[in-house]
Amino acid sequence: MALDHVQVAAPAGCEDAARRFYGSLLGLAEIEKPVVLRERGGVWFALAGGLQLHIGVAEPFVAAVKAHPGLRVGGVGELEAVAVRLAAGGCEVRWDHELAGVARFFVDDPWGNRVEVLAAERS
DSSP states (O other): OOOOOEEEEEEEHHHHHIIIIIIIIIIIIOOOOOOHHTTTTTTEEEEEEGGGGEEEEEESSSSSOOOEEEOOOOOOOHHHHHHHHHHHOOOOOEOOOOOOEEEEEEEETTSEEEEEEEEEEOO
């Protein structure tokens, strides 16, 4: 068994904010949703290794403040660049130094869902 995709919930009308946050700020490429699912709303993004991140509409919507996707970038330099881009876009980047060998931060998406972005530190 392998992971295929992760879905993050968002309120109705989330598409433009999802494209800005997940697409422009985090740098994920949008992929086309299957025609049969488009009327449900939301946006899908590609991740490395053929994985996907789906932003799906949930009504009623409740933000996930603990459960979260962890998005790994190629290195600490890339991690820092993403943090700068997010901060410049008005997002609060919260660095965390609790895990040895891992550089990471947490950020909230436009609806309050927690997102972790991390990279392995060079040893």
